[in-house]
Amino acid sequence: MSIDLDRWEIVIGLEVHTELSTRTKLFSGATNEFGGEPNTHIDALTLGLPGSLPVLNEQAVELAIRVGLALNCTVQRSVFARKNYFYPDQSKNYQISQFDLPINVEGYLELPDGTVAGIERAHLEEDTGKSTHIGGGGRIHDAQHSLVDYNRCGVPLLEIVGKPDLRSAEQARAFVAELRSILVAVGASDGKMEEGSLRVDCNVSVRLRGSDELGTRCEIKNINSLRSLGRAIEYEAARQVDLIDAGERVEQQTRHWNEDEGRTLKLRSKEGSDDYRYFPDPDLVAVDPSQEWIERVRAALPILPAARRHRLAERSGAPLEQTALIVERGLDDLCLATIEAGGDATRTITHAEHNLSDERARQLSPTAFAELVGMELDGQLSATQAKTVLAEMVVDGGRPADIAASHGFEAMDTSELEGIVDGLISSNPGEWQRFCDGDGKVTGFFVGKVMKATSGQADGKVVTALLNLRKSS
């Protein structure tokens, strides 16, 4: 990236659309299901047939409230409005959305690094169908003909609008990852970006560091993965800085992320923005959830990722950043139970972070895990041996002592190790000299040789200690 970050600050605000996992659509009884033969999950309202009327799906409202509370929002009386624009995949040529009175307002979420990012609103709206343009360039403008699939039309969406509180691509990715885990945790969405269950639009602007005014922003669409999100932000920020450095002005635009070319391209200018002629939908009444309903939803919320991170950090003494990955893998409950069963906290956390990426790790028995940690700490198993035993426990279960025995793992005594180390020193005088001269990189060479000679049974730390002992003597 070509930006001088000492001079420039990137300001990012995200808008995330998530499809809610309801049984039926937002305003009709047609099924809400991904895929399927085109135009099979439809009914009169989905097609916008004359005389059809919307009836609000209570499950969608409950999920919206769940997300709102999980994002620390205020849940308020809300009104559905019509957003009017002509497009063939939107059967009524207006979208029912929430405009000046959204269901959730003023919340925040906490990123694993402790950053608190504001949430402006999270409102309910309908999804559109999908158009396929045949012939020409595959765009609506030059197609020979177009086909429309209304299966997705009317699927409930929650649009979560973040405040411009993010300052790097890394933070933006963390924001989406955090949001996704919250949505999954509360059962609102499956969080699948690749199926379009989670869609991210990204507003990027740049400003001179120290300034408190926001620069002109561009909105980037068509971001399909966390990786593209990061790349798109970095490209776009650099583009804007280049413009300003060249004495030009950033124009407010909607831009399209082109994954193959790795750049954003202008879709349309936003200056003199579209007029959607919003007005309250006269077919619907205001949604005014009772305090009692809201409290019932709040009471039923599961423990959320941020709370899980804090809880694990508190009980294990590990830093928050370290607990983040463990929570993401869903291993925090296991770690807590293992520590509870007497397992050393530091060793438990280290294993969970480095050696338990396998999904099956969640089924580990905490007592067995605690035993393993204990054996390692007592010196009955080297770190490498412990890792091997643990891997087998993840796949096949079983007690660590039995697995260690079946591998013939017994801690080597130091005298045996000393012999091997001495042998290596005399057969590799050049490397030994460099080690003695303080070249730390050679440590790995010796440790590797020892490991090879002992089929991995030696403890790396003991080997290093022996080498240092020989050097100083």
Add this chain to the structure above:
Amino acid sequence: MSALGALGLAAAVRSGERSAVDVLDEHLARIAEREPEIHAFNELTADHARSAAEAVDRSVAEGRDPGALAGVPVAVKDNLCTRGIPTTCSSRILEGWRPPYDATVVSRLADAGAVMVGKTNLDEFAMGSSTENSAFGPTRNPHDITRVPGGSSGGSAAAVAAGFSPISLGSDTGGSIRQPASLCGVVGVKPTYGTVSRLGLVAFGSSLDQVGPFATTVADAAAVCEVIGGHDPGDSTSIPGAFPSVSDHLDDGVRGLRVGLVTEMMGEGIAPDVAARVRAAVDALAAAGATVEEVSVPAVSFGLSAYYLVAPAEASSNLSRYDGVRYGLRVDAPTTGEMMELTRTAGFGDEVKRRIMLGTYALSAGYYDAFYNTALKVRTLIRTEFETAYERFDVLLSPTSPTTAFEFGAKTEDPLSMYLNDVCTIATNLAGHPAMSVPYGTGDDGLPVGVQIMAPTLGEVPMFRTAAVLEAGLRDGSGS
């Protein structure tokens, strides 16, 4: 007209005295005779009607309850969806479209044993006061075929006035049931907003639209309201509970009822012969024991302006779905945008286009506050003023239409003069209140005059009681 009325026919069919098929044939014969000059219908559904009538007769024969309106022919405005039967809204843009479902009101009528004989003509998408805006040609007033029947439910009003069916359904957004009822000399009711389901009614102004009946008698109109009304979970604006039970109170009289005559609806613009009939109605009610006073509802004078912002605004959005993509007319073009544009240009008539443009403008950024939002404030003001009036009165009285039926072409050149037809009816739509028109004699030209009775939300009982007294007075000669 059938001397028996809908309830009389239903009683005869239910008792087995007459067969539903026989009743149907009698009405089809009348249709065959006069429909060519009246043009009340866009579509006759004789085959459909015959099988429905036969089913009613089978029910009677087998001792099953054939329903409250057993064997009663009914005409249905062509903006109400009917399963498998064309529903056009008298627009080219929907020509040939057959809905896959019945409107709630249509299925409730069928469940009550009523027999649908056809779909009636209207001003395109219910926008107009004369049926002259129909894409399929106007309907003529059965009392004088050189005159309009009123609108937009002109076909439904004419069908009942011509005896094609004793009852019919219309929709009322700004007077579209009451004004044609008045011009055709029949009873027409716009119930409280939310008491009759809008599911399956093709939307014009969703916050104003309400389905209601035409009938030859107040009792028939009451019976139809009770059949079609009541909560429908498929309409989010539907009020919980059953329709107020008006039929039980038709003989209650008006003794002690407080009746207000709305000053603003009796002055300038109201033809003297029409005003005279309303004063006669006031006298008749006073004679029957009601207390009568004049009452001023000043905000009424803003009603027309507010209505012509709110209704077109909603219509501009409601009618955007007619784009040639999924159903109805499609004019092919090289691009999707052009296809939509050409389809809408060819499919909509002038009045519909005028209102779409008006509504689009009223909702546009920069104009929203000055137009749409101001109209909503006026709407609230009107509702509040009426509610204040209803603290002192049980019902309010006014003319339904400023004049009797006018000649074809008299108002088509000047949209504003046409809009003024609704000056007395519009306020109740804005307020969401019920109102009805009852025939009360004739004007100087010998054509029918209707009196409008308005009531507060769910005030249908005093409204129908008042209507019944006026009807009875007229029948026994004391009101003329």
